[in-house]
Amino acid sequence: MNISEYMQEVGRQAREASREIAKADTGLKNKALLATAEALDAAREQLALANEKDLENGRANGLESALLDRLALTPKVIDTMIEGLRQVATLPDPVGEITDMNYRPSGIQIGKMRVPLGVIGIIYESRPNVTVEAASLCLKSGNAVVLRGGSEAIHSNQAIAECLAEGLKAAGLPESTVQVIKTTDRAAVGELITMPDFVDVIVPRGGKGLIERISREASVPVIKHLDGICHVYIDAQADLEKAVNIAVNAKTHRYGTCNTMETLLISEQVAAEVLPTLAEAYGEKGVELRGCDKTRALLPNAVAATEEDWSTEYLAPILSIKVVAGIDEAITHINRYGSHHTDAIVTESYTLSRRFLAEVDSSSVMVNASTRFADGFEYGLGAEIGISTDKIHARGPVGLDGLTSQKYVVLGDGHIRQ
Template identity: 50%
Template sequence: MNIKEEVITKAKEAKKAAKALANISSVLKNKALLAMADELERSTEEILAANREDMDFGRDNGLPEPLLDRLLLTEERIEGMAQGLREVAQLDDPIGEVLEMKKRPNGLKIGQVRVPLGVIGIIYEARPNVTADAAGLCLKSGNAVLLRGGSNAINSNKAITNVLAKAAYEAGLPEGVVQLVESTDREAVQVMFKLNKYLDVLIPRGGAGLIQAVVNNSTVPVIETGVGNCHTYIDSEADLDMAKDITINAKTQRTGVCNSMETLLVHEDIAEEFLPIIIEELKNKDTLVKGCSRVQKIVDNIEAATEEDWATEYLDYILAIRVVNDLDEALSHIDKYSTKHSEAIITENYTKAQKFLDLVDAAAVYVNASTRFTDGGQFGLGAEIGISTQKLHARGPMGINQLTTNKYIIYGNGQIRE
């Protein structure tokens, strides 16, 4: 079977499965999700063996350390994937939820009910945990899913998909609800771009290059997940101990993810006190600091930040720092460079906090907390399909509700239009 045949065949199977899945009971879907979780844990050694192949390939080919961290699976991470499936199973089933029902003057009762999107194609990079998250969320929301992961994680993705598909089928779900495009050739992605007949939506999850390739080339509707050039602003009225802890967490807790902070903005009134402390802490965490000219005057041996740095999602142990005159200058900087993912202010001043919440245009806006919380699991969604930074259909972490659409239902009693 050639590449195009593989993709189309699996898309057809997914379309057939989606029709059956749309009307399957919550009980059966939850049974399948729990079975998938159990089977993941039972298959830990098999999955880890496959992941070791991917890790060895990644190291041999010079994959950067943050990307290796995203690729790595451990017993704990597999347990986390299984727990995510169990949490999704505990969520209320969105399918069939009546969103509203109104009676018109002519007696017609017109309402809206939540229904699945259908077949969801997901194109993603070296994040094998996405395989389990996507499968669980799609199945719970009544959708079949066609996955296409990156070549760096192909062995891990094959192992995980085989485990999940087998468990779902044995639990009673239709065959074909979870499938992986195994070809790592770019032609497979090009085929998916044009499968309007079988795919209802495409969701890219990865770096800016992947996202733009999908957005610019797909004729299938796209839900765009976002690049995370995230900022934290330390106000003049911030608790500096809190500011230090949040800064270190937002930058270094896990660097290769879209909700990690990439630029730190510091009010000039506290810059001389705060910058030496935080930069020393960051260097202790092996973080390269780049700064504006005002930062360089306060702390020695700081590399100059360029215009490009302010616009860069590093996904690495690199942080750009800028001293600003006030909240308005911080807001102006964020407005210019933000990718509208996650932004934070650290302040004890309620008025400033509220102004920040009101004026910052982003999917998630924080007061006195780390941007690392922008995550479906942390938001109580069980897992996420990605973080949407667009404004149509879905925004922020996308859980089961964001994988549905609505249809109108109308009850009549013989009405005809005059």
């Protein structure tokens, strides 16, 4: 296979399909989603056989148990994919929505219409269920999509691709609306991210190394986040019961997610009162604590935190703790060491909460809530394609609206400019 020629053809087909899916009505798109759900349900045996090939290869190649677990298409995972498709079909269609209509002094009306981005390239690792999630969101938002999954899931992804093609065909939409790359050659990624004539945006989903490479080498705009270095700041005016519950949940609800707290900041005015309680709760969960000098004075068993700890995403039961003078130091620390993902303050002060919301430079900023809420489903988006910490186009959880753009529309009745 000539990778360059193959990817150019994939790109051409995607561009052609994007024009058709952009003008498809909501009913057709929903029909394709529901037909895909039925195709997945009918293909359970084929999906299981394809997935077993990937699992066998993974075991033979020494893939870690956690990655094998993410790779497995269990009956429950298939059920979740089917339910996900049905849920996306119930979501409001953003395409064609016109907002902000107003009359100008000239008599014309100006507004904004929501439109698809065009062709979206998605590069991801391990989990084959992402193939369905990503395809469904792109389809509902009127975009064509090119999906490049991890080589470890090639057989599973191709089996899922057949179901997606069947769903699109049932709705009379181009099967090339969703294309899953058929080669495991990494050169395909290099081609995909450098085809601006055919691809409008790239969404990488995976580890920091993958995302850094895509961001560095792409000549197509990228929607991304690199790290999830999230903070909770417990203010001197916090309700300490709330503070303990939020700080424990933000760290221990799940360790391996990008919205998990990695650094806890505590006002020196309440540190002596709340830190022992928190340390006990974290100890019960097996969380290793790494603290500044003031923290270790209160918690002698804590490991001394290094400069590197403040900018580390652990994705593990490890937590950095820093005692700060107050909100000014907390905000300065977050804006210096954070990854612009999600940060929270616990306080009963309206004034300080407003300051925190205004001054913390992150895609999600919270008051008296766990950082674990930074999620498309929790935000009412129905689902998400990922989290963006960029400032242009989409920021925070990216749902259907984030996969569209807006264009100005002008309504007149023979108006001419004087």
